[in-house]
Amino acid sequence: MAGVAVHLKGIGVSPGVVVGPVAKLSPPPVLPAGMVPSGDPDADIQRTREALDRVRAELGERSAHAASVAVDVLSAQAAMAADPVLAASIFGKIRDGRAAPEAVKDALAAFGEQLLSIGGYLAERAADLEDIGNRVISVLLGLPMPGLPIRDEPFVLLAQDLAPADTATLDAANVLAIVTEQGGPTSHTAIIAKSLGIPAVVACKGAFAVQDGTRILVDGMTGAVVTEPSEEEVAERVGRLAKRRAAVTEYSGPGRLSDGSRVQLLVNVGTSSDIERAGLADCEGVGLFRTEFLFLDRPGAPSVEEQRETYRRLFESFSGRKVVVRTLDAGADKPLAFVRMADEPNPALGVRGFRTARFHPDLLDDQLRAISRAAMGSGADVWVMAPMVATPAEAADFARRAHELGLPLAGAMVEIPAAALRADHLLHAADFLSIGTNDLSQYTYAMDRETGALPELLDPWQPALLELVRITAQAGQRAGKPVGVCGEAASDPQLAVVFAGMGVTSLSMAPVSLAEVRAELSLYSAAQCAKAAELALAERDGESAREAVGTYLDSVLQT
Amino acid sequence: MPEIRAKVGSAVGLHARPAALFAAAAAASPVPVMVCKPGGDPVDARSILSVLTLDARFGDELILSAEGPRAAETLASLAQVLETDHDQAQG
Numbered sequence: 001m002a003g004v005a006v007h008l009k010g011i012g013v014s015p016g017v018v019v020g021p022v023a024k025l026s027p028p029p030v031l032p033a034g035m036v037p038s039g040d041p042d043a044d045i046q047r048t049r050e051a052l053d054r055v056r057a058e059l060g061e062r063s064a065h066a067a068s069v070a071v072d073v074l075s076a077q078a079a080m081a082a083d084p085v086l087a088a089s090i091f092g093k094i095r096d097g098r099a100a101p102e103a104v105k106d107a108l109a110a111f112g113e114q115l116l117s118i119g120g121y122l123a124e125r126a127a128d129l130e131d132i133g134n135r136v137i138s139v140l141l142g143l144p145m146p147g148l149p150i151r152d153e154p155f156v157l158l159a160q161d162l163a164p165a166d167t168a169t170l171d172a173a174n175v176l177a178i179v180t181e182q183g184g185p186t187s188h189t190a191i192i193a194k195s196l197g198i199p200a201v202v203a204c205k206g207a208f209a210v211q212d213g214t215r216i217l218v219d220g221m222t223g224a225v226v227t228e229p230s231e232e233e234v235a236e237r238v239g240r241l242a243k244r245r246a247a248v249t250e251y252s253g254p255g256r257l258s259d260g261s262r263v264q265l266l267v268n269v270g271t272s273s274d275i276e277r278a279g280l281a282d283c284e285g286v287g288l289f290r291t292e293f294l295f296l297d298r299p300g301a302p303s304v305e306e307q308r309e310t311y312r313r314l315f316e317s318f319s320g321r322k323v324v325v326r327t328l329d330a331g332a333d334k335p336l337a338f339v340r341m342a343d344e345p346n347p348a349l350g351v352r353g354f355r356t357a358r359f360h361p362d363l364l365d366d367q368l369r370a371i372s373r374a375a376m377g378s379g380a381d382v383w384v385m386a387p388m389v390a391t392p393a394e395a396a397d398f399a400r401r402a403h404e405l406g407l408p409l410a411g412a413m414v415e416i417p418a419a420a421l422r423a424d425h426l427l428h429a430a431d432f433l434s435i436g437t438n439d440l441s442q443y444t445y446a447m448d449r450e451t452g453a454l455p456e457l458l459d460p461w462q463p464a465l466l467e468l469v470r471i472t473a474q475a476g477q478r479a480g481k482p483v484g485v486c487g488e489a490a491s492d493p494q495l496a497v498v499f500a501g502m503g504v505t506s507l508s509m510a511p512v513s514l515a516e517v518r519a520e521l522s523l524y525s526a527a528q529c530a531k532a533a534e535l536a537l538a539e540r541d542g543e544s545a546r547e548a549v550g551t552y553l554d555s556v557l558q559t
Numbered sequence: 560m561p562e563i564r565a566k567v568g569s570a571v572g573l574h575a576r577p578a579a580l581f582a583a584a585a586a587a588s589p590v591p592v593m594v595c596k597p598g599g600d601p602v603d604a605r606s607i608l609s610v611l612t613l614d615a616r617f618g619d620e621l622i623l624s625a626e627g628p629r630a631a632e633t634l635a636s637l638a639q640v641l642e643t644d645h646d647q648a649q650g
Contacts, residue, residue, distance in 0.1 A: 072575045076607065079579040084586070085606035111608045118614050121574055125611065 010204025012223035013190035023149035025159035035099035056081035184455030247519035264506035279317030287508020311374035319379030329387035353388020396429035415439035420468035423475035437487025459542030460489035493520035501529030565638035590627035
């Protein structure tokens, strides 16, 4: 039955257009305090028996369709729901005068404790048992079944928000798209969806009111969510997606716009295990190598030699390509055992990033020395940059030290509005700038990026943040020096277009985002990118900026 | 009471799928079957949770017991389920 199309709007965090039936993820049931037994234990036992049976049947059904890994867990879960000893224990408690849901909870808890006490594999099964309990109790209380929904056909998963536990068994083959009412662009949902390649829209107000089973369109690029969409709307969106998908398969190699202008595509590397994997990515180098992993969780600083080894490994993986190393970004929020920091009431505004070098100059010099030695003869084009630079004097100090230690290209990260506003002056000494949009957003809006309460304040599309990016990029153009973006924002394909339109020369992101960004950039000319940037800056908030750019870029594709 | 001894044949131990298969086979048997580790308390073999809490690993010996007209054949067939490597069989 086709109803009236209702248009909802969220933040698209993982691109793709799909249409499918909604299945809602319900929260686990909460037992009301002081439940009173019905007074008819036989009837309660009968209801509980039926609830167990229904849960067993659903889990059994699900295991028949599940991917190989999940089959074992699901069939074991189904067997638990059919366990006669468990049932006898529940029924015994009901006869003893417990309300049915409480009897279920207690009996399962007793078995769960036994499994936990054995540990290992069996301890993990305790969570499966708890899940069964939640399902049985929900049936008894007449609530929707909690946990990941079970459906015969692929569905659009709709949730208030997803917790890591919810996504652990998420089956990418069965979930067409994810829509959450809460969350933001950096929420767990966004990260998981991106890594699984499932289209996703977060912060979609009003979405959770959509009824189970409703046919819904999800556009993970624009953030559009449409219930009961018309055939025309689906066709249009799918058509645009097809053009974008074609671009993904058609293009590889260096980033370029449709008129051939270049935008360098780089990857972020932050752990030792990332190094080799990143080397295989289709990218022009590393735009941000975070070095903290070398320093964290150890009693003393790593020696120059130890650091050199690690840098060497990275540089060799990127021989012939560019590698931008960010020097240690420590502070009260990322404390190091060997760097004594005074207690700070507000670590985000304390001595962190390049500021620590004032108090521990040797730490920085040793690191620069190790990078310089590792770079020698490695074949990689090694650049270094300092985190959290606030003033031109800091940028100049860092550049001087790096140059003295044999590193010819030394830049500064722009993460503080002061640095962006004075980018021209930073570039007197700095050889390049790299904008860290996550911190720049946090310091521009005075909103901790770990705080999810007001996601619109964390939206990287907000014009004030974009304005600072533009100021920085234009300073780079005037000075003839590169300006990159290496925050989460660079992995948003349409924001990448906006950055390119402002004159940003490189974008650094997680390897998984490269293909989509490369494809989107390839669809527009430099003039069209500039127009997109202009449109975004003319808007009053992030949501309308995203919408204006999305509509404009769609219109370019439609012609 | 008739008894039979059998060793756990599944490499993963009497966990997950092997435990579910064993409990299901016991549930389908014509007579109730108890299972225990030597010296341990016997538990209902139809109960996957009880079977799991035996924490029987690969090669562990278990004692199956049953009473009734078809006890001997039931025990023999359950012993066989126990000794099969179900993970292997799955491929």
